[in-house]
Amino acid sequence: MVDTPSLKPQVFFVLGGPGSGKGTQCAKMVEKYGFAHLSAGDLLREERDSGSETAALINQCIVEGKIVPVEITCQLLKKGMEKQGWAAKRFLIDGFPRNQDNYDGWSKVIGDSVDVPFILFMDADEDTMIARIIERSKTSGRNDDNIESLKKRFATFRNETMPIVELYETMGKCRKINGLRGIEEVFADLETVFAGFI
Numbered sequence: 163m164v165d166t167p168s169l170k171p172q173v174f175f176v177l178g179g180p181g182s183g184k185g186t187q188c189a190k191m192v193e194k195y196g197f198a199h200l201s202a203g204d205l206l207r208e209e210r211d212s213g214s215e216t217a218a219l220i221n222q223c224i225v226e227g228k229i230v231p232v233e234i235t236c237q238l239l240k241k242g243m244e245k246q247g248w249a250a251k252r253f254l255i256d257g258f259p260r261n262q263d264n265y266d267g268w269s270k271v272i273g274d275s276v277d278v279p280f281i282l283f284m285d286a287d288e289d290t291m292i293a294r295i296i297e298r299s300k301t302s303g304r305n306d307d308n309i310e311s312l313k314k315r316f317a318t319f320r321n322e323t324m325p326i327v328e329l330y331e332t333m334g335k336c337r338k339i340n341g342l343r344g345i346e347e348v349f350a351d352l353e354t355v356f357a358g359f360i
């Protein structure tokens with residue numbers, strides 16, 4: 163467990179399929195309300211590009227749409243949170259926990275050091291998400307923004323991430339957002355859900 167300061171940070175996990183709008187909405191929460199945003203995927207890509215000893219493993223997972231072992235991801239998130247200033251912060255952690263290993267690793271390392279009032283689940287259908295990612299692939303430079311990787315990412319999302327969303331649902335901690343509408347309409351729903359925290 164990390165050293166717990168007197169004031170616990172609040173963490174809101176943001177889950178949803180590839181292209182559901184997690185990053186887009188988090189960026190808007192940062193801009194308008196000053197939330198700190200950590201994207202697990204962005205941190206992993208940064209770590210891979212740094213050429214560290216885990217770079218090859220991370221890249222292989224990304225291309226195959228698999229989930230990187232939590233020891234790597236959780237350390238990156240913890241470092242990222244410390245860098246932003248741990249206490250009295252509202253963190254949006256995007257793309258985590260993505261499977262049971264993520265969930266267990268976080269519980270062990272961070273656990274009760276933070277409060278998790280609820281998670282956001284960005285809901286969208288696969289056809290919409292595929293169309294968005296194919297459009298994004300023209301400029302993203304991401305080596306997993308292609309149909310082959312995307313199919314694998316969706317399979318991982320269905321088989322490994324949805325059970326985590328359902329776990330938070332059973333705890334009464336999942337706030338489902340209809341991610342199919344325009345960016346501003348989706349954001350208006352986030353503002354409603356976050357009333358009391360903004």
Ligand SMILES: Nc1ncnc2c1ncn2[C@@H]1O[C@H](COP(=O)(O)OP(=O)(O)OP(=O)(O)O)[C@@H](O)[C@H]1O
Pocket residue numbers: 178179180181182183184185186187203257294295297298341342343344345348
């Ligand atoms: N509500 C929306 N309507 C239309 N396009 C959207 C909407 N939300 C996001 N987009 C676009 O869809 C693409 C994917 O969005 P974003 O990067 O936010 O998804 P993500 O959930 O973070 O995906 P990933 O898991 O692949 O990182 C982006 O190009 C973004 O501009």
Ligand SMILES: Nc1ccn([C@@H]2O[C@H](COP(=O)(O)O)[C@@H](O)[C@H]2O)c(=O)n1
Pocket residue numbers: 180201202203204206223224225227228229230231235256257258259260264306315
């Ligand atoms: N908790 C996580 C989050 C992401 N990954 C890997 O990164 C890829 C891209 O993630 P995005 O959220 O940016 O789409 C994802 O497909 C995984 O390979 C991970 O392993 N663990």
Ligand SMILES: [Mg+2]
Pocket residue numbers: 184185201203
């Ligand atoms: Mg993203």
